[in-house]
Amino acid sequence: MNAFRRVAKVAATGIAGTVAGTSLGVGYLVASTTLVTPIPRDDALWKSKTLKKLNHLENPVLADICIKRIPLSKIRPELVEDEDKLTEEFARGVWTGWAFEPQRWLFTKIYRTPENSHLKFSRREIAGCTFELGTEFIDQFEVVERSRNEITVREGGSPRDLGPREVDGLITTTAKIDREAGEVELTLSTRFFKGGRRSRMGACRFLT
Template sequence: MGVIRKTLGTFLASTIGGVAYLTTSTNLTTPLAADDELWTAKSFTTFNRYQNPTIQDVVWKRLPLSQIRPELRDNEEALATEFCRGAWSGYAYAPQRIIMMLTNRGPKTRDQLFRQQQLAFSKYELGTRFSDHFEVVERTRNSVTVRAGGSPLEPGPRELDGLLVVSAKVDKETNTVDVGIKTTFFNSTEPVRDEKKPAPFVAELLHRYYSRAMVDSGVRRLTR
């Protein structure tokens, strides 16, 4: 029993420490501003055509450009792509990545990315599919928008549909770069009349800490 209590205590201490670290090292903004560019993006207006209620947030981090790898500092597109690589090939996505590879890889998904090395060096071009759960549906100069919530093999409406916008924006005046993951989830199957969100608050809270970890993971790729 002493060993079990000690192990449990260590686990709880590590968990609390990890939560504290992610809370202090990343920023969370929710809800998004009414004039946020996401609301007029082609991907959002296409998939949330009923304008249903959303879960919405952005987890972000500001870094001095001096901390960024020199070859990335003047290229927002390269920054966004490299940040994307770090988010999906790093520690935060590792458990889900392994589960998805074991359960979803097969003949029907042979053209998708599953392995860590594939995700670490993908260009995340439009149409890229990975883990049989994500698909790049829009790209701009400094962002990669990924659809989530179901298999790309079933592209129709979903009760829990979602978009993740992975971005990197350089501010030359302050010599900083803001990197982040902006998320919105919604029901895309039919109009929602009761303003009910697509997932309970507990799931929303867990998602936000997952996003914090993904941002932290992505940042490590930019600074090493």
Template sequence: MGIIKKTFYTTVLTGASVLGYLGATTTLITPLPGDDPVWKSKGYAKYNIHRNAAMHDVCIKRIPLDKIKPELLNKEGDLVLEFCRGVWGGLGYQLQRRYLARKYQGPATASQLWTTQQLNTSTYDVGTQLTDHFEVIDKTPTEIVVRCGDSPRNMGPRASDGVFIISAEVDKEHNEAVVGVKSVFFDSSRKMEGIQGPVPYWIELPHRWYSRLLTETGSWRLTR
């Protein structure tokens, strides 16, 4: 019993330390303000055709520019691309990637990104599909937008739908790089009444910590 108890307490303390670290190094904003650009974005307008209520948040991390790899600041778009690679190819997404690979990797999804190497080297152009759960639908010098919630092979309306906006830009006034993962989830399959989003609170809470994890581990690829 002593070994079991010690293992239990070690696990609890380690988990608490990780949550404390993520809470200290990232900032979560929820709900998104009414003037957030996502509400007028092409992806949101295209897929949330019924304008149903959504669950939405954004996780942000600020990094001093002197900690960013200098080569990522030379060319517009390189910063967000490397951050996107870090989000999907990094430690934070590793467990989900392996789970999805066991379930869905095969001949029907052979053209998608599955391995860490693929995720770490892709240019994430529009149309890129990864782990049978995400598809890039827009790309700008500061944002890479992916549709999520279901397999990209399901191109129509979905009971589980949404957009992830992976962003990175330079705040010259504060001499910082600002990276973020913005999430908007909704039901696009039918008209829903009310203002409650599609995700119950007991799922919302771990999702927000997962967003913090993806943001933090994704940022590791940017620093020297």
């Protein structure tokens, strides 16, 4: 769980390079990233139907939101005109980027079998993904929510494991074009919780 939270935070500092036409300095990447914690109780993050379904025991949730705003001039022109394509490219950057590479390599070694080899495991396969609803990759991730500018992936076990999991989680990538401000807002949020049994800490919807 903690490993994925670290991956999410590191990925958020490098997402600009994923969608930009030119590379940006490390100083800019770090300085322009906003980490939101604790998460306000009225934030849309908590309104996910999938979260309510998976965390039906209302166990404590560990959550982070990383936000980066990038000038439109830094974004590849073809992505500025299509928020859906921008969202896909952002997700590709997170799941094929250097921050996630160690986990992708390890999970491939552990979970790839002849029976599930048809799933997307390699960086190239994930890079060609459009993240439609139900898409599975590395046999540990499944797209469970999909809209024009948001993609939510469930993690914590094989997509074949449909029931409650000891450790469950949702990772959401969001891309929004703010033409009035002349910027793109990229958001990466994580929510992790115990799903298989009620936490000894007691029922609680919000804990950051």
